[in-house]
Amino acid sequence: MTRALKILPAVLLAAAAVLPTAFTQSPTEAPAAYDFQTNLVTNGLVSQAQFDLDREVFEEREGRADGLGPVYNAQSCLECHQNPVSGAGSQVSELRAGHFDNNRFRDHPGGSLINDRAIDPLFQERVLSGNEVRTFRISLSTLGDGFVEALDSNALVGVANRQPGSMRGSFIEVPVLEAGGLTRGGRFGWKNQHASLISFSADAYLNEMGITSPLQPQDNTSNGRTAIGGVPVTDNVPDPEDDGEDIEIFARFMRATGVPPRDQGLSATATAQQGSALFNQVGCAQCHVRNFTTLPPGTVINRGAFTVPPALGNKLIHPFGDYLLHDVGTGDGIVQNGGPSTRQQLRTAPLWGLRFRTRLMHDGESVTAHDAILRHAGQANGVVNGYRSLSTNQKNQLLTFLNSL
Amino acid sequence: MQGLVLACLALAAAATLLFRHHPPPLTEAERAPDPAFRAAVPPPFSAGPAGPGDVAEALRRVFDGCVVGVSAEPRSVVADLNGDGSEDLAVRVQAPPTRLREVNDDLANWIVQDLDPRHRSSQAGSRQVEAGERLLAVIHGHSPGGWRSPEARQAHLLRSAGGVELKRLPGVKLGPGEAVTPRPRGDVLPARIDGGDGFLYWTGARYSLGR
Numbered sequence: 243m244t245r246a247l248k249i250l251p252a253v254l255l256a257a258a259a260v261l262p263t264a265f266t267q268s269p270t271e272a273p274a275a276y277d278f279q280t281n282l283v284t285n286g287l288v289s290q291a292q293f294d295l296d297r298e299v300f301e302e303r304e305g306r307a308d309g310l311g312p313v314y315n316a317q318s319c320l321e322c323h324q325n326p327v328s329g330a331g332s333q334v335s336e337l338r339a340g341h342f343d344n345n346r347f348r349d350h351p352g353g354s355l356i357n358d359r360a361i362d363p364l365f366q367e368r369v370l371s372g373n374e375v376r377t378f379r380i381s382l383s384t385l386g387d388g389f390v391e392a393l394d395s396n397a398l399v400g401v402a403n404r405q406p407g408s409m410r411g412s413f414i415e416v417p418v419l420e421a422g423g424l425t426r427g428g429r430f431g432w433k434n435q436h437a438s439l440i441s442f443s444a445d446a447y448l449n450e451m452g453i454t455s456p457l458q459p460q461d462n463t464s465n466g467r468t469a470i471g472g473v474p475v476t477d478n479v480p481d482p483e484d485d486g487e488d489i490e491i492f493a494r495f496m497r498a499t500g501v502p503p504r505d506q507g508l509s510a511t512a513t514a515q516q517g518s519a520l521f522n523q524v525g526c527a528q529c530h531v532r533n534f535t536t537l538p539p540g541t542v543i544n545r546g547a548f549t550v551p552p553a554l555g556n557k558l559i560h561p562f563g564d565y566l567l568h569d570v571g572t573g574d575g576i577v578q579n580g581g582p583s584t585r586q587q588l589r590t591a592p593l594w595g596l597r598f599r600t601r602l603m604h605d606g607e608s609v610t611a612h613d614a615i616l617r618h619a620g621q622a623n624g625v626v627n628g629y630r631s632l633s634t635n636q637k638n639q640l641l642t643f644l645n646s647l
Numbered sequence: 648m649q650g651l652v653l654a655c656l657a658l659a660a661a662a663t664l665l666f667r668h669h670p671p672p673l674t675e676a677e678r679a680p681d682p683a684f685r686a687a688v689p690p691p692f693s694a695g696p697a698g699p700g701d702v703a704e705a706l707r708r709v710f711d712g713c714v715v716g717v718s719a720e721p722r723s724v725v726a727d728l729n730g731d732g733s734e735d736l737a738v739r740v741q742a743p744p745t746r747l748r749e750v751n752d753d754l755a756n757w758i759v760q761d762l763d764p765r766h767r768s769s770q771a772g773s774r775q776v777e778a779g780e781r782l783l784a785v786i787h788g789h790s791p792g793g794w795r796s797p798e799a800r801q802a803h804l805l806r807s808a809g810g811v812e813l814k815r816l817p818g819v820k821l822g823p824g825e826a827v828t829p830r831p832r833g834d835v836l837p838a839r840i841d842g843g844d845g846f847l848y849w850t851g852a853r854y855s856l857g858r
Contacts, residue, residue: 377851571731571787571801572851607852612754617852619801620731623789627800630756637754 269535272557274503275327275385282327286553287388287498296495297328299488304451309483311361312475313462314452319492322381322450325598329499331383333601336450338576339373347375347577347585351466354576355449365464365475377574379432380606383595384439387430388497390561390592391439392536392543392554395427401564405528409621411566412587414580419444419457421545429565432604433578434589438544443492447484454481455489501559502595502647509646517643520636524628529590529621530562562647563592571619572603596647611644612637697723697794702738705794709786709802710757713749714740717781725794726815728785729849730833734793737813737836740784740804742776750776756800757784762847762856763807776804783808785854805854810839811847831857 273285284293301320304310315336316322322334337356341348350356350373360366369376395413402411414434415425419441428434436442444457454461459482464475477483508514521527537543539555566589573586580587588604601609608614618626632640699720706714716723716738723738742750749755751774761773776782787801788794805811816835831848838845838856845858 571729574851603852605852610753613758616756616758616801619729619787619789623798623801627798630800634752634754 267538267556269556269558272386272389272536272559273500275329275500276503280326282329283500284498285388285500287551288494293495293498296491296498299491300495301328304453306361306477307479309453309461309477309479309481311359311452311461311477312365313357313360313367313464315358315450317451319446319450323384327385329384329496330502330595330598332381333606335378335380335601335606337369337376337378338574339369339376340576341373342375342575342585346582347575352463353449353466354578357449357452357462360464361452361477362473364470364473367465370465375575377576378605378607379574380601380604382432383502383592384496385499385595386501386559386561387439388499388554389501389534389536389557389559390429390565391437391497391548392541392550392557393429393534393565394537394541395437397534398427398429398565401531402566405564408624409528409568411529411564411568411590412580412584413566414584416579417441418545418547420547424545426543426545427565428579429589431578432574432588433576433580433584434565434567435578435580438547439493439496440489440544440547443489443496447489447492452477453483453488455484456482456486457489458482497554501561502598504594505597505646508642511642511646513639513642514646515643516636517639517641517646520632520640521643524632524640525625526629527562528625529564529566529568530593531564532560532562534559534561561592561594562596563590563594565592566590568622569620570617570622572605572617574604593644593647597645611641697725697736697738701795702736705736705786705799706738706740706784708797709800710740710784712743713746713755714742714782714784714804717741722813724813724815724836726834726836727788728833728836728854729787729851730831731787731790733788733790733799734795735788735833736784736786736794737811738784738786739813740782741780742778742782744778747776747778750804757802757804758853759804759806760853761806762811762854766807773806776806780806781809782806783811803854805847808838808847812837812839816846 276282282297284290301318303318310317320328322332323329325332338354339350339356340354351370356369357367399413402413405411414428416428416435416437417423418426418438426437428437430436430442444455447453447455448458452461461481468475536555536557537550539550539552541550543550567580567584567587568590569586573588575585577585602614603617608617615626615629702716702721702723717740721738723736725734725736728735759774759776766773783805785803786794786799789796789799814837816837832851833849835846835848838847840856840858843858845856847854848857
């Protein structure tokens, strides 16, 4: 007893020293989306078995009996989100159009999205004359988007406020459909048109596949027409075609993906590391922001509709994007949720997973990273001039770094 | 001894209370973006004449001698081709034979493009400038100095541009129901295409010929 009493003070002192650090939570790195064999692995949000089941729903091919159409772009999420694993991006693009009357942008009849496919030849959409604003938009990766959803909107505002005035990005607030339309900082889509993965899923299910859900209960028209030659533009499946379950599963699948992993071999080379330093030195990282930390677990986001789970909370991610809108001279002329001032603005492309991209920028019109860099102007003009001033060797280092992402 | 134990217990309790982890906030405190920020409004566009000295200086700055004007007073035109409210310059140039390798370098600071789509399938590759070839160089301006600004360095070298007239036309206006090529972003330059009338315009990604 006496001996125990003698060592007790030492134990207590040690505990006093250790306890505070035990409660201090440093952010940990978000896990990678797939392993060395390119097998998708859960980030821990759900079990691997559940994740695999959710992936099957994400990959599921929809048919007419499911409510496909009347107009659509694809039959499965997988068609656009596939390379190198389910949930990532692809070369598939969508077509948008509208009219600018030198004062304001007007959506193409039926909406700016022109669906490429229809379940009936009568319903086929096409760009109507007088809609001279036309642009393609390439499919984005959704890997790691659960972590992006778990970013504090104020962190995005903070990035904007730290950017030089001539480069400052636009932060917009957009409706969260599952929160009754209350707004939150947009972060998904080329126009930052969504803030939550549930809203994004419901939007994509309707606009890419023509499947309605409680959050998007009305099917699309054909160029704004609900009937053509007396034939109703319909898929003959009662709305909503999804009771909301698929939307929840798509969102859960995306939330459970890890982040696009870097090419470990290439990123370890001296060339890539020198390129990484040049990336900062030139100023690319002002908008292609390297690091974010997600909100702590337990934080309620999406205006009350979602609570950050431990698997997504307090995680360090490296998206190389700022989730803000910028005018870098490539703008598409389309207005969505951001209002008229965002007509020529696009979200900074997150560069994680860049090495799997063959067609770059929002329209996929640049086929090399060098050309894509040279296409930047406007708010990126000064940074790109910094790139132009690099020697050929330095440019190669920077491009090697990009190829490691 | 008991006093020491009690003191240690008190110390441990105090340290734990002092450093204990604060629970995370339960909701995001969303706030509006910095109201001071507004998108910059480009200054009103006014095409000023391009003096030969200015043109030569701009070519030197952007192309570093890899292309030069085709004459002592190279023909040029000032227009807002990419529609960003800043003056751009289009000028006829050629590459000195000694600089061809640099002009065609994959990592050159300009984009070489052939306006004739039929050349895209040629063995030589439509992006390879040849000796003695006449090109149309376009330097995109950067507000507010336009193409004269030291910061204006985005440039294109256009092949197969012999039919392009160096004359500014305001952007093509569309009437209701008028079907044309995708909307030109800014001014256009008239062009002869296979014997017909057309124009050179900026698509947002590249230069293209439209009718």
